[in-house]
Amino acid sequence: MHKNFLAIKDFSAEELDYILKRGLYLKRRFESGEIYRPFKGRVLAMIFEKASTRTRVSFEAGFDQLGGTCIYLNSADMQLRNAESMQDTARVISRMVDIVMIRTAMHERLEEFASCSLVPVINGLTNESHPCQIMGDIMTYMEQRGPITGKTVAWIGAANNVLYSWLNAASILGFKVNISAPIGFKLNTSQLPKDRSCLEFFQDPMEAAAGVDIVTTDTWKSTGYDEDNEKRLGNFARWQVTPEVMSAAKKDAMFMHCLPAYRGQEVSAEVIDGPQSVVWDEAENRMHIQKAIMEYLLLGKLDE
Ligand code: CP
Ligand code: NVA
Numbered sequence: 001m002h003k004n005f006l007a008i009k010d011f012s013a014e015e016l017d018y019i020l021k022r023g024l025y026l027k028r029r030f031e032s033g034e035i036y037r038p039f040k041g042r043v044l045a046m047i048f049e050k051a052s053t054r055t056r057v058s059f060e061a062g063f064d065q066l067g068g069t070c071i072y073l074n075s076a077d078m079q080l081r082n083a084e085s086m087q088d089t090a091r092v093i094s095r096m097v098d099i100v101m102i103r104t105a106m107h108e109r110l111e112e113f114a115s116c117s118l119v120p121v122i123n124g125l126t127n128e129s130h131p132c133q134i135m136g137d138i139m140t141y142m143e144q145r146g147p148i149t150g151k152t153v154a155w156i157g158a159a160n161n162v163l164y165s166w167l168n169a170a171s172i173l174g175f176k177v178n179i180s181a182p183i184g185f186k187l188n189t190s191q192l193p194k195d196r197s198c199l200e201f202f203q204d205p206m207e208a209a210a211g212v213d214i215v216t217t218d219t220w221k222s223t224g225y226d227e228d229n230e231k232r233l234g235n236f237a238r239w240q241v242t243p244e245v246m247s248a249a250k251k252d253a254m255f256m257h258c259l260p261a262y263r264g265q266e267v268s269a270e271v272i273d274g275p276q277s278v279v280w281d282e283a284e285n286r287m288h289i290q291k292a293i294m295e296y297l298l299l300g301k302l303d304e
Contacts, residue, residue: 004114005122005293008131008168009193016173018301023139023285023292030065030288037067038299042098044068046124049075049104050223054259055124058287059101066291071097086112094118099294105224120297127161127224128191132293133258134165136285138173140278141214141254151213152176154249156205157239157266160222162258164191170198180208182235205239209248216256217241217266241267246276254278
């Protein structure tokens with residue numbers, strides 16, 4: 001039976017640690033100019049039901065660098081648009097390609113596809129999670145600071161898919177997440193890890209950021225939450241990551257953001273464009289960590 005990468009919680013600490021270290025290793029090999037083509041003759045299909053810049057380019061460039069070929073599919077151009085089911089789409093596509101990445105709204109659609117797929121399926125973002133993003137973010141922390149175990153992340157702002165993936169990673173890898181989200185935007189408890197000892201709630205963003213290693217946030221207007229978006233803009237002003245919020249964190253704390261970002265809303269320009277920001281490294285590391293994820297799904301654990 002093949003393995004999918006649908007959610008962080010489906011993986012053990014050992015597996016996540018292997019993939020993270022492998023991402024760092026593959027990045028070093030790539031930067032040294034080494035040619036490594038384990039995916040020669042293999043095909044990745046990418047299905048997008050939502051817009052993307054980073055996810056598309058990082059998967060496509062990464063698979064190509066490892067010797068494979070990619071097919072970009074926008075669901076608006078597919079029979080999905082005419083209500084062909086995810087299951088039938090999976091039955092067809094997975095007979096022709098080796099691995100599939102899907103970005104969609106409802107997580108159930110991803111699971112429907114995976115339930116009928118003959119090949120590994122990767123979550124490229126759903127309304128409930130964004131596991132590749134968090135793997136890239138943790139890789140970025142490890143690359144510049146070392147192990148994340150025992151560290152603390154402050155999430156300031158909208159509770160969303162990216163936060164849920166942070167929380168699930170925290171419960172497996174042993175770090176903490178302080179959450180300061182505006183009142184009235186409750187967390188979707190079905191997405192929280194079973195063991196909630198890794199998370200703590202704070203009303204005041206300054207308290208959530210006190211002494212932490214990473215400060216992170218995300219857009220106030222996530223895709224897939226459209227009915228709430230106007231209300232969100234009105235309520236969020238206090239939850240902007242400003243230099244003052246950063247000054248509450250550790251001196252060498254990193255600022256992270258999955259991007260796209262909106263300067264003057266969830267983060268001030270001084271912070272995202274400032275010296276503590278690692279947002280471009282996070283974006284770049286999406287490509288390297290996804291190579292490691294795809295390699296693990298297609299080839300298993302490797303020594304070399
Ligand atoms: N962070 C991220 O997934 O970006 P895109 O929406 O551009 O893919
Ligand atoms: N929370 C954002 C992340 C975009 C990468 C969204 O779901 O739109």
